[in-house]
Amino acid sequence: MEERKAREPDWTGLAFALAAAAGCTVLGLAMQGRFDPVNIAMVYLLGVVVSALRFSRGAAIVSAVLCVAAFDFFFIPPTWTFTVDDPQYLLTFAIMLIVALVISKLTADVHNEARRRGTLETEAQAERLRSTLLASISHDLRTPLAILSGASSSLAEEGGALTPEDRKALARSVFEQTRALSEQVAKVLQMTRLETGSVTIERDWNSLPDLAGPVLARLREVLARHRVMTDFDKVLPLMRVDATLIDQVLANLLENAARYTPPGTLIRLRAQVKDTEMVVSVEDFGGGLLAEDFERVFAKFHRGRNEGAVAGAGLGLSICRAIVLLHGGRIWVEQLAGGGTAFRFTLPLEAAPPVPAEVA
Numbered sequence: 001m002e003e004r005k006a007r008e009p010d011w012t013g014l015a016f017a018l019a020a021a022a023g024c025t026v027l028g029l030a031m032q033g034r035f036d037p038v039n040i041a042m043v044y045l046l047g048v049v050v051s052a053l054r055f056s057r058g059a060a061i062v063s064a065v066l067c068v069a070a071f072d073f074f075f076i077p078p079t080w081t082f083t084v085d086d087p088q089y090l091l092t093f094a095i096m097l098i099v100a101l102v103i104s105k106l107t108a109d110v111h112n113e114a115r116r117r118g119t120l121e122t123e124a125q126a127e128r129l130r131s132t133l134l135a136s137i138s139h140d141l142r143t144p145l146a147i148l149s150g151a152s153s154s155l156a157e158e159g160g161a162l163t164p165e166d167r168k169a170l171a172r173s174v175f176e177q178t179r180a181l182s183e184q185v186a187k188v189l190q191m192t193r194l195e196t197g198s199v200t201i202e203r204d205w206n207s208l209p210d211l212a213g214p215v216l217a218r219l220r221e222v223l224a225r226h227r228v229m230t231d232f233d234k235v236l237p238l239m240r241v242d243a244t245l246i247d248q249v250l251a252n253l254l255e256n257a258a259r260y261t262p263p264g265t266l267i268r269l270r271a272q273v274k275d276t277e278m279v280v281s282v283e284d285f286g287g288g289l290l291a292e293d294f295e296r297v298f299a300k301f302h303r304g305r306n307e308g309a310v311a312g313a314g315l316g317l318s319i320c321r322a323i324v325l326l327h328g329g330r331i332w333v334e335q336l337a338g339g340g341t342a343f344r345f346t347l348p349l350e351a352a353p354p355v356p357a358e359v360a
Helices: 002-007 011-031 037-054 057-075 088-161 166-196 209-218 243-259 316-324
Strands: 204-206 227-233 239-241 265-274 277-284 329-335 340-347
Touching: 002 011, 011 037, 011 057, 037 057, 037 088, 057 088, 088 166, 088 277, 166 316, 204 209, 204 243, 209 227, 209 243, 209 265, 239 243, 243 265, 243 277, 243 316, 316 329
Parallel strands: 227 265
Antiparallel strands: 204 239, 265 277, 277 340, 329 340
16 A cells, blocks of 8 residues: 555645746746856755655656756756756756755655654554553452452352351352453453544433433442532533443543542532533542642553552543543543542533424
């Protein structure tokens, strides 16, 4: 594909070469009578240099040929012909062509080196990502897999000797760890889909309270040990969003606040309208982030608070950012006065559709 593209004519470069020759000719005619022909040749040489720097080698050579022909035709005696009486001008023509070739060669080398470095950097970044993913996943899977192995082994080998309560506790442990593993794998897969652009937004008109209600109900067990409150503006307009994706943003932020704060911490879900945006916040008052974590916390596999103390692949906030950006919004983190953290994101507001008239 790239080889075929390289063989295709550089029409933009050819058009520029023609325009450069014409422009240099107009400027040279304006200079005629006040400057020597050698100085006018420098104008044409500048056009050749610009063509060689910006376009392909072919365009640079065409530019050199056109500029040499125009300079010869309009300014070298006898004018209005392509005859050259003074052989010294042949050296000028040769210099123009050599400059075009040298500069285009140097420019091509620079571009090739930049592409090579870009390819190497992309490969290195991909390798770092793979290494980080493997390290993170292996670290986060080690504990639940050990628990699963121990619980299932106890059930298989000592099931008859265990009390019903012990069997129930082990079975519940297996269930919870299996669910945790499933959630981690699902987040990795979704992050991959978001990064590859394979997620299609299905927008529809939704109310934030209607989206938040099911999320809070679903996370009732996760949030049970915290004090949770909502603080919405009395009148909130409808938003045209993908309900499933925004549901996930709210769930990830609320679950993140619950995981990284002590029991009893106040977690507040807020929503307010500012200009043409809906600003949604998940605030907690259980400590705060370090300033250097404000941006890094949205990076893949990064956990800003109590790193390593809580299981997880470190993808929840990265997924939130990707979803919010897909909706044309912004997401950031702020330190709250008195200690605490607020994760805020915006969603653009559109004019709501008119309410259809009731059918009589």
